[in-house]
Amino acid sequence: MIRKTRIKRTWLAAAVIASGSLLATALPANAETGVSASEIKLGITLPLTGAASPGYNKIGNAMNAYFKYVNDNGGVYGRKVTLIQKNDEYSPQLSISKTNELILRDKVFALVGPLGTANFTAVHKSVGLAKRGVPSLFLNTGFSGFSNKKSYPSSFMVLPSYAMEAKIIAQFLKENHAGKKLGIVYQNDEFGIDGMGAFKAAGTKFDVTVPYTSGSQSAATAQTWVSQLAAGGAQVVVFFGVTSATAPLLAVSAAARYAPQWILGSVGSDPLTLRALGVPVAVLNGAQTPAGNPSPNDTSDEYVKQFQEINTKYNTGTAFDDYVLQGMNIGLMTVQALRAAGKNLTRKGLVRAMESKGSTFASVAYSPLGFSKTSNVGHTGYYMAVMDANGDRKPFGGKVTLYTTDSGSGPVVVSTFKRPAMPAKGLPSNS
């Protein structure tokens, strides 16, 4: 009798274990914040309104569109990915409170694509991301300071650093604009300083230097920049700032019939956004720019083609531009990171996955990813491009010549790196 009871209990226990295993396979149980059996909750802060929002305000919706596409195709190991967007209006103080809201109230699992250097500096310092162990993936800023793994152990960049960009522009200036009078307009904070330090290290000497304070950009201030550039006789002008500053600079220059050779930094050079902000397409024609991604109009590119299809279906009515491309790509990389972290998703596991597998992720950008156990550097290079009469971006010299470098004293080299293929149907299957 006793024996029989024991057998029954054993069977019962086995059945429970078996059903538990099945459950674990189909619906992974998880105790991590922001992760349930059916959902992974992510958050992003970015300017959705205000003077700094043009272009940036498309990134979150583009990420969301990609996540919806993935969700409709089975999600990430059966979990749907949701993204909560918070409008910080580009104000660091607001970024802090919005991030607190994401972490404490919305209880997101991780931050993805938070935007702005001052904003993320403020968030990291005040919200204590490292102390909380909250991963922050694919920061939408190229400040090289964020590549300090010790200070930012759970953060990962995506853009090449501003220092890398400046080194590559410096090389380009040497090779293509030697002997010309050089001018530069730069945002006078860590963004511009990062670039200016690299220009200096590369030996680039600007004849006219025009710093501007972030937030001060307007048509009125642009008048003073153009006056200084014109008075100094700058023939080639590098612009190292945000789109909301590029637009008045180019518009005012056009009105003043001041037409130097523009070299527009990657951050403020999306043609579609500039045109929407009133920059005549003729002004953009011939402007040179470092670019990490193919043109958003290049449908021969498998990534662009796939993302355009997703955009048409899931982000209806939104013009496909560099920002949408960037948002979709961050979505793609995020899904790969989540998959790499496994079914039993934890914040620590996500960080480990980024460190061990992040460098192999598929991404639209041409340059290699620098993620490792000791590095949170994202993409590491640019090619130079030129804008045409339609405001489209074509590789300078007719073909993509990729330059890679680091944020320090390493050389700028032509890279033969072959980026990974777009996963079939744009749906990662990595683990």
Added chain:
Amino acid sequence: MRTFKFKRSLTLVAVSSLLSITVVSIPTAAQATPVCTTASGVTTCLGATSDTAPYMLMTPANFNGTVYLYSHGYRPNVPVPAGIPGYGGYTVTNTPEPAPGGNAQIIGTLLAKGYAVMGSGFARQGWNADSAIKTNVELIGVFKKQYPKTTKVVAWGNSLGGFITQALAEKYPDLISAAAPLCMASDLTPLMTFAGDALWGIKTFFDPTIKGGNYSAGTAGYAEAMGDLVKVFTVIGAMQAAIAANPTAPAWPATSKVPDALKAVPSRSALVLVALMSGMPMQSAHFDSTSAPAGLPASNALSFQLAINPALASLENLANAAALGVLATHDVEQQAGGAVFDNTATDYSARVSAERFIWSSALSGEAGVNALLGYLAAVPRVKGNPAAIAKMASLASHNGKVEVPTILFTGTADPVTTPGNQQATIDKYAAYSAEKWAAAKKVGDRKRPANNQLTLWNFPPEKYSKFTAAGSPDTTVAAATGTNHCNFTVSQYLAIADLLAYAAENGKNMSGGALYTKLRKAGNMTYDRGYNAPKLKYYGE
């Protein structure tokens, strides 16, 4: 950028919460035995401890054995003549304060629940932690003698009273069962460095005739300090007018002696730098450092958000803290025997190494901040008196080692006792806990020591700056929650009182759903172990 008019001077809203408000009468003289009267079921006893500190005990007829010992905040130890903005007419008082602000609702609620309340007015005003701790120890004995059925004593206090409360919890765990240091002051050295940096910054940029410390002894020093108060508020008033007249490029005050070249940097950026280098929060009672008036063109709105609003927040917080800075500096110098502020080795550039990027627009970019820091690096520094500094350092301080449940609560934008004070106590306790845990493991004890510290924060809303229809900042509205000094509601105080009672009864802090419910009902009280407030700059952050 359009100009605007303030509906109210910032200096008028500056100090409302600095002075403890009392509602009880002062005992007539030092008395070994309290004199008690009973009315409406409450026995009120007045007396004085051996150091002549007057006290008050209030006990209900249905006394349940638990008494709340309240320690009041900083009261200046000198009278402030009429005419000084905010403080004018203050006279030194040692009226006992048995509950925060002597608030009748708080007292009535606790008495109705069967608790007793008590508090001393302390024998000396100004920074009095060492003597106040002794006074409180004696007062506990007085109460227990008067009410032998006393089973629990819980301590709480605001500001300096919060410091005293934490010190009691550290030094006398056998006398108290739980403690709640609220909006607590820090150890004196960082606190006086904070005040010194702010005053020195105001002096250096805006009016070099401000003495800012190293006051003479006796009446001459008192006159110097009062003179400083007038000058500081004159500068603040001038800056307020200048920003209102030209928010983008406000004029430097007429009293400023900075080189003309430096005046190319907007004076508002110097204000922001002073706030940042001293460790002041960037949200004030009425300025959230995020908002702009409605109707501005987008580019102007962004500029207001990133540059003008933070300058106004800095101005308002400096107005709140500078007066106490002058009075406390005068007070502590008199006690220590000389100048206690020394910035001869201070690297102000290092102080703002992260903030200069976060607040780049408000600091007028790298060019602006470099020019301002360059000036600070070039001008003469203040040399302190080593003996006085040593004496100050020898006064009561915290080690963070508590064995009784403690509840910490503060506003994250308190400009007088900044949230870093609470953070420093949290960090000290964390280090102590780690030490205890390591020691326990060494002897084979696998049970982690209990966490006796419950830390609560009062965060300001995301946006709270108000503007008139004409677009001017409206400073007539109440200070936002989480801002100003010890700006707590009665509901929050009563929630703290409940948490103290629970902790005393159970030997541990409330946790889980009960805690969250309690906090939610009180409003604007957040339990977040992940939050890390920036500590005062002296601590090295």
